[in-house]
Amino acid sequence: MKKKVKLTLDSEVDEVIDSIRKLLIRVNQLVIFRGVLQDPVVVSLIDCLGGMVTNRLHSTKIFSRVARNYASFFTGLVSEVEFGQESYMGTPWQNHLLNVILHDENLFSRKAERNRMNELGKSLVLQVEEDLARLQELFFLKSEQVTTMFQVLGWEIAWPGWDRFQEKEVASSEASGHLSMKQLLAQTAEWRPLVPELAAFYTQQGAGIFAKFRAFYWKPRLGGGFLQGISIPDPILMDDLVGLEDQKEWMIRNTSYFLAGYPANNILVCGDRGTGKSSSIKALLNHFTHQFLRMVEISRDDLNDLPEVMKVLRERKQFFIIFIDDLSFEEGETKYKTLKTVLEGGLESRPPNVLVYATSNRRHLIREFFSDRNDLRGDEIRVRDTLQEKVSLADRFGIQLVFVALDQRQYLNIVHSMCEKRGLKLPQQDLERRALEWTQFYNVRSGRTARQFTDYLSAELLTGSLEE
Numbered sequence: 001m002k003k004k005v006k007l008t009l010d011s012e013v014d015e016v017i018d019s020i021r022k023l024l025i026r027v028n029q030l031v032i033f034r035g036v037l038q039d040p041v042v043v044s045l046i047d048c049l050g051g052m053v054t055n056r057l058h059s060t061k062i063f064s065r066v067a068r069n070y071a072s073f074f075t076g077l078v079s080e081v082e083f084g085q086e087s088y089m090g091t092p093w094q095n096h097l098l099n100v101i102l103h104d105e106n107l108f109s110r111k112a113e114r115n116r117m118n119e120l121g122k123s124l125v126l127q128v129e130e131d132l133a134r135l136q137e138l139f140f141l142k143s144e145q146v147t148t149m150f151q152v153l154g155w156e157i158a159w160p161g162w163d164r165f166q167e168k169e170v171a172s173s174e175a176s177g178h179l180s181m182k183q184l185l186a187q188t189a190e191w192r193p194l195v196p197e198l199a200a201f202y203t204q205q206g207a208g209i210f211a212k213f214r215a216f217y218w219k220p221r222l223g224g225g226f227l228q229g230i231s232i233p234d235p236i237l238m239d240d241l242v243g244l245e246d247q248k249e250w251m252i253r254n255t256s257y258f259l260a261g262y263p264a265n266n267i268l269v270c271g272d273r274g275t276g277k278s279s280s281i282k283a284l285l286n287h288f289t290h291q292f293l294r295m296v297e298i299s300r301d302d303l304n305d306l307p308e309v310m311k312v313l314r315e316r317k318q319f320f321i322i323f324i325d326d327l328s329f330e331e332g333e334t335k336y337k338t339l340k341t342v343l344e345g346g347l348e349s350r351p352p353n354v355l356v357y358a359t360s361n362r363r364h365l366i367r368e369f370f371s372d373r374n375d376l377r378g379d380e381i382r383v384r385d386t387l388q389e390k391v392s393l394a395d396r397f398g399i400q401l402v403f404v405a406l407d408q409r410q411y412l413n414i415v416h417s418m419c420e421k422r423g424l425k426l427p428q429q430d431l432e433r434r435a436l437e438w439t440q441f442y443n444v445r446s447g448r449t450a451r452q453f454t455d456y457l458s459a460e461l462l463t464g465s466l467e468e
Contacts, residue, residue, distance in 0.1 A: 016148060021053045023141065026134045032108045032124070033131045039100045044073035045093075045141075052149050070146075077162050089186040090139075091163045097139050098182045102201065105208025112202035113317050117195075125195055132191040132198075139185075177204050178211070203317075210294060210318055215285060218298040218309055225305050227296065227312065234282045240421075241276050241283060241447065242414040247401045248280060251357075254399055255284055258355055259291050259319050265398025266343055266356040268327075274448030275403035277359040278325050284357075292318040300327050306342045314351040324358040343396035358397070411435070411445035418454040424461055431457075 027037070027046065036042055048069035051062055077092040088095030108128050111120055143161030181201045188194060205211045213229030238248050251267060258264035269277040285295050298309060303324070313320045324339075343356060394400065406414070415435045419426070426434075438453040439445050 016145070017053050020049050020145070020149065023137055024049055024053065027138055030131050030134055031127050032106050033101065033104055033128075033135060035104045035106055036097075036100050036135065041073055041076040041096055042100060044069045044076065048073055049146070049149075074162055089182045091143070093141065093143070093162050094139055094186065095182070097135070098185055101135060101185075102178065102181060102205075103208060103212045108199075109202045109207035109211075112199035113207040114203075116203070117199045120199065128195050128198075129192045132194065136191040177201060181205075206292070206316070206318055210316060214294055216294070216296045218296055218302060218305060220302045220305055225302070225308060233285055233295075234279075235286065236279045236283045238280075238283045238287050240418075241280055242417045243406065243410045243447075244276055244280060244403070247403060248283075250399060250401055251280060251284060252287060255288065255293070255321070255355075259288060259293060264355060266396065267358070267399045267401065268394060268397035269357070269359045269401045269403060270361065271401075271403030272405040272444070272446065273361055274442075274444060274446030275405060276447040277403050279447070280403075281321070281323055281357045281359065284321065293321065294318045295321045295323055297323045297325065300324055304338050306338050310342060310351055310354060313354050316353065318353065320354045322354060322356045324356065327358040327360045340393055340396055356397075406445045406447070408436070408445065411439070411450060414447055414450040415453060418450060419457070422454065422458055424454070424457060426457070426461075 024046065030037060037046065048066050051066040051069065054062065077096060080096060081088065081092045089098055108120075108124060111124070143163045147161055178201075181197070184197060185191065185194065202211070209216075209227060209229055213231070215230040215233040216227040217230060219226055219228045238252070241248060247269075254264050254267060267281075269280065271277060282295070285293060296309065296313070298305070306322075309322065339356075342350060344350070412432050412435060415431065416428075419431065434457065435450070435453055438456070439449055442449050442452075
């Protein structure tokens with residue numbers, strides 16, 4: 001009788017291990033979506049499962065390997081659930097895999113980003129169907145299967161599953177094509193027929209990192225820089241910028257032409273400090289929320305990388321604003337020449353899906369001296385040529401917008417607007433007196449000063465420490 005029970009248990013163990021082994025074989029047959037296997041969480045899971053089916057003996061080495069990979073896998077999922085900003089579809093594992101699939105940059109997603117479904121090769125479509133079937137098997141993997149594996153292997157310790165988390169409500173900000181596609185995949189019994197819907201998703205949302213993020217930093221490095229996505233861009237809105245109606249109208253109109261495929265100009269925003277130059281550019285990303293607009297911030301110290309940045313962006317479907325903040329150059333610097341070439345004048349044309357919007361505290365971006373005009377040093381033959389070289393950079397921006405310091409009434413209007421949006425209630429006379437006293441710390445009336453005052457006033461009202 002005992003022998004019969006043992007044979008039954010061995011059979012169950014073999015069945016569980018065999019099912020996991022077949023899953024691993026199928027997953028390793030991925031072709032188009034092979035990049036999914038490079039995701040750190042997926043790698044940890046695959047390595048964990050591989051270690052369990054390799055050997056059933058009590059091996060300390062194998063046990064350590066499996067435990068290490070499971071820990072990486074589990075903590076990766078927990079971090080997304082506990083600290084993530086979005087709700088998830090299905091289990092945390094299923095949600096993670098869906099995100100990896102939708103953000104994978106591959107032959108199919110890149111092709112679908114730029115072409116319609118009927119323009120995709122039949123062989124490519126058939127292979128994507130096969131890959132989706134394999135990914136769906138991985139999607140249906142349950143935590144009980146893995147914890148059961150630990151038990152049948154004789155590892156008698158508590159291994160928590162990854163399914164016991166409280167589901168989050170779907171935020172309104174997530175009501176997008178991304179969320180809709182996740183819901184469709186999560187609720188569909190068979191993924192093979194969903195190739196047209198997935199292609200449409202890539203067409204509408206973009207492929208790879210450009211489907212995941214709308215704002216980026218350019219990060220330089222040896223051997224070639226890369227774009228780093230910004231998970232939470234500045235939430236500044238155009239309505240938050242009071243008293244800049246003409247400047248905002250110019251920027252919105254030019255950007256609208258750009259997104260519609262019409263000729264548009266690079267923009268230079270110059271003027272006094274704290275007047276909203278940078279904020280007005282960043283607000284464009286929140287103004288055109290449902291379009292293909294993306295923004296890439298690059299430091300003026302990395303301007304020599306601009307040709308490389310253009311190369312990365314040229315072949316994409318999205319429209320990009322390259323944002324350069326606080327642009328100016330000292331005497332002897334030459335990085336401005338790279339910028340001049342990119343803006344206008346190089347043999348290679350600027351990509352039609354890229355514009356440059358820059359801010360500066362100076363109208364003329366390259367520092368000049370009286371000696372430049374009078375040639376006091378006596379060592380320059382073509383003085384006028386040198387002077388023209390220095391002032392020509394600003395001329396490469398087709399639109400130049402000037403932001404000036406506010407008068408007292410404009411400043412107080414901004415303070416009133418900010419307080420109204422935050423629900424801060426204070427007698428008008430008292431509020432204005434405090435706001436004007438605040439400017440004495442900075443000796444400037446600006447939008448930045450108004451925001452800083454409003455921040456301080458908010459804290460005082462919330463803590464009840466407001467003094468008369």
